[in-house]
Amino acid sequence: MKIIVGQGSCGIAAGANKVYDKLSYEIKNNNLDIELSSTGCIGMCYLEPIIDVIHEGKKITFVNMDENKVSILLNNIYTDNISVNEFTIDKKDIEILSKQNRVALKNCGNINPESIDEYINTDGYKALEKVLKDMSPDEVIDEIKISGLKGRGGAGFPTWFKWNAAKNSPGNKKYVVCNADEGDPGAFMDRSILEGDPHRLIEGMIINGYAMGADEGIVYVRAEYPLAIKRLSNAINEAEKKGYLGENIFGENFKFSLRIKAGAGAFVCGEETALLESLQGERGMPRLKPPFPAQKGYWNKPTNINNVETLANVAYIILNGGKTFANLGTENSKGTKVFALTGKIKKGGLVEVPMGITLRDVIHEIGGGIKEDREFKAVQMGGPSGGCIPKHLLDTSVDYESISKIGAIMGSGGMVVMDETTCMVDMARFFLDFTRKESCGKCIQCRLGTKRMLEILTRICEGKGKIGDIELLEELGTKIKEGSLCGLGQTAPNPVLSTIRYFRDEYEAHIHDKKCPSKACKELVEYSISENKCIGCGLCKRNCPVEAISGEKKLVHIIDLDKCIKCGKCMEMCKFSAIKIG
Structure with a gap:
């Protein structure tokens, strides 16, 4: 029997380490014949901690585990009641995995990320062997071209073109750089791959190096990902011991080394030339292009830069053929895409779906819909530089062209879901x-323009907006996009411009009526007590932090609006729904 504990960052945050330690103690203390192992995140973060029990060839998954449930589970196992358990995963949650097509996430949550042997048992490093023994660099690039793989880091640039440009650039020394500086709020795709399947990235980078003639790779990963760095470092050491990194790989005349650079966490270093500056020990600031990194990159040598998810697709493409990958997507957007579902969604976590699926299917079918069955309002795509997509565009196809047409970007794959309680002006401000x-x-334009836009948005949210502010925001946003050097500045106004485009009425309500339709902006709401519902229990009065509520027992209470700080504590404590927001 084998028990596997999900120990990605999400699982650990939910208490998976405590579950693992408790299992380890019980197994050792009771001399149980059970193998204990760990794995990365399967994607269902909302169910963590998750454990799999493999017994007599069958796998049963248990969710929302904790230390107290471990003893019950072990007792059930040894009384043959393993499948009869209130902790077993629901069939609807199993269906979420069946609706996906996992390529980059194939092994995440299924193998031990700290065991190279488990990766090898899933055809690991076979793509590398095929490339080195049977394919020329041009043939590798052609296969990537056939696949239609585009960069999954945000820009969606054809991967083969970047590889080919670096290959054709003169020079004996070339570099492969992996951009793992994932800094978008609500995005954790790259982190999960690094934590759950680091060898897949390593194999992709080695193949990239062979195709373009590079013998050295660097993974630039943010220092806020200590578990990812730990597991990647372990994987590099394992690959070196097995001979997949180093000299004469697979007995061929090809060598490749790999190292990790921990970045300080600047969001701008997600831009490839700012990343290169940081790698060289300089302040992370973008360079002028051209020349592009393929011509002059790291230390002015030809360099290819792709993100983790992009490189995690490479081994699959080589083993299964570019056409197989291309058949998963649409005509212009091939393959699959990993999305991080966060915000007001029931089943938050990671999903991997074929390009061309609709936003509605991702959010409502796979993500389970909106928390507390509230109304869907919008989804922010593309991270802080993306755009907000409203309800009437939910049937938009998830592909690069369709998403761009409606004012958003695919980005690295973050989806922040919002419901009716979200103020779109405040969200743009955030x-x-x-x-x-x-x-x-x-x-x-970026340095000062974003500051001026933020000042205007803050003023609007505080009820101090002026006529003409909307038009000024649109003008500033356009100028910033046109005048900024890198992708950060060129896309920074997107949340503002897209919310003005689709939710202009909310801006106008804030400015003209001094009201927040979503009742989210504190300065624009007032709390009051309903005479029909208040029974004078005094609970709100006792919990008000500024003593703004007065009234006698069993009589209707009153809120002093001059004292009220609008913290919402009274509404939180009231058991009779007597507190109103106006």
Whole structure:
């Protein structure tokens, strides 16, 4: 018998390490014949901690585990009641996996990320062997071209073109760089691959190096990912011991080395030239292009840069053929895409679906719909530089062209779902505040323009908006996009421009009526007590932090609006729904 505990970052945050330690103690203390192992995130973060029990060739998954449930589970196992358990995964949750097509996430949640042998048992490094023994560099690039694989880091640039450009650039020294500087709020695709299947990235990078003539690779990963760094470092050591990294790989005249660079966490370093500057020990600021990294990259040598998800698709393409991968997507957007579902969604986590699926299917069918069965309002795609997509566009196809047409971007794959309680003006302010802080300051338009836009948005949310503010935001947004050097500045105004485009009425309500339709902006709401519902229990009065509520026992209470700080504590404590927001 074997028990596997999901120990990705999400599982650990939910208590998976405690579950693992408890299992280890019980197995050792009771001398149980059970093999204990761990794995990465399967994608169902909302069910963590998750454990799999493999017994007599069958796998049963148990969810929302904790230390107290371990003893019950072990007792059930040894009384032959293993499948009769209130902790067993629901069939509807199993269907979520069946609706996906996992390529980049194939092994995540299924193998031990710290065991190279388990990766090898899933055809690991067979693609590398095929490439080195049977394919020329041009044939590898042609296969990537046939697959239609585009960069999954945001820009969606054809992968084969970047590889080919680096291959054809003169020079004896070339580099492969993996961009694992995942900094979007609500995005954790790259982290999960690094934590759950690091050898897949390593294999993809070696194949990339062979195709373009590079003998050295660097993974630039943010230091906030300690578990990812630990498991990737372990995987590199294992690959070196097995001979997949180093000299004469698979007995062929090809060598490749790999190392990790931990970045300090600047969002702008997700832009490839700013990343290169950081790699060289400089401040992370974008370079002018051309020349592109394929001509002059790391230390001015030809360099190819792809993100984790892009490279995680490479081994699959080589083993199964470019046409197989291309058949999974649409005509112009091939393959699958990993999305991180966060926000007001019932089943948050990671999903991998074929390009061409609709937003409605991703959010409602796979994501389970909106929390508390509220109304869907919008989804933010593309991270802080993306756009907000409203309800009437839910049937939009998830592909690069369709998403771009409606004012958003695919980005790295973050989807932040919002319901009717979300104020779109405040949401635009939140994302713009992030990009303003993360601006490197090199471009005046980005450095000052985002600051001015944020000041206007803050003023609007505080009820101090002026006539003409909307038009000024649109003008500033256009100028910033046109005048900024890198992708951060060129896309920073997107949340503002898209919310003005689809939710202009909310901006107008804030400015003209001094009201927040979603009742989310504190400065624009007032709390009051309903005479028909208040029974004078005094619970709100006792819990008000500023003593703004008065009234006698069993009589209707009153809120002093001059004292009220609009913290919402009274509404939270009231058991009779007597507190109103107006």
